Amino acid sequence: MTLSRIPVPLFIGPYVYQCQLVPGTKLKEKGQIKEGETSFLKGWIRVREGMTPERERETLLHEIHHAVWDCYGIPTTLPEAEREEGTIRPLSTGMYTVLLDNPWVVNYLFPGRK
Numbered sequence: 825m826t827l828s829r830i831p832v833p834l835f836i837g838p839y840v841y842q843c844q845l846v847p848g849t850k851l852k853e854k855g856q857i858k859e860g861e862t863s864f865l866k867g868w869i870r871v872r873e874g875m876t877p878e879r880e881r882e883t884l885l886h887e888i889h890h891a892v893w894d895c896y897g898i899p900t901t902l903p904e905a906e907r908e909e910g911t912i913r914p915l916s917t918g919m920y921t922v923l924l925d926n927p928w929v930v931n932y933l934f935p936g937r938k
Contacts, residue, residue, distance in 0.1 A: 892918030
């Protein structure tokens with residue numbers, strides 16, 4: 825089921841993701857129920873149903889970060905002196921692009937704020 829509160833599709837770089845609200849039983853890993861998950865290959869983000877609206881929004885943002893990480897190839901093996909900028913630059917560029925291409929995300933994350 826597609827999230828009724830979140831417009832779809834979600835564009836992240838050249839990729840299109842569908843956001844889905846799913847029962848927690850479909851989000852199990854090692855016996856633990858996860859709050860969300862992302863499939864880069866299948867183009868979906870799943871968020872566990874039944875959470876508070878705030879937790880649902882934070883989980884969506886968390887999963888968007890995973891998709892940005894994958895899309896922009898954020899390096900994981902940089903020397904320590906370069907690690908912070910090497911991580912932050914592509915993450916900030918990716919998130920900027922997500923917000924630019926999906927203006928509804930800000931309204932969804934911060935309902936009622938001006």
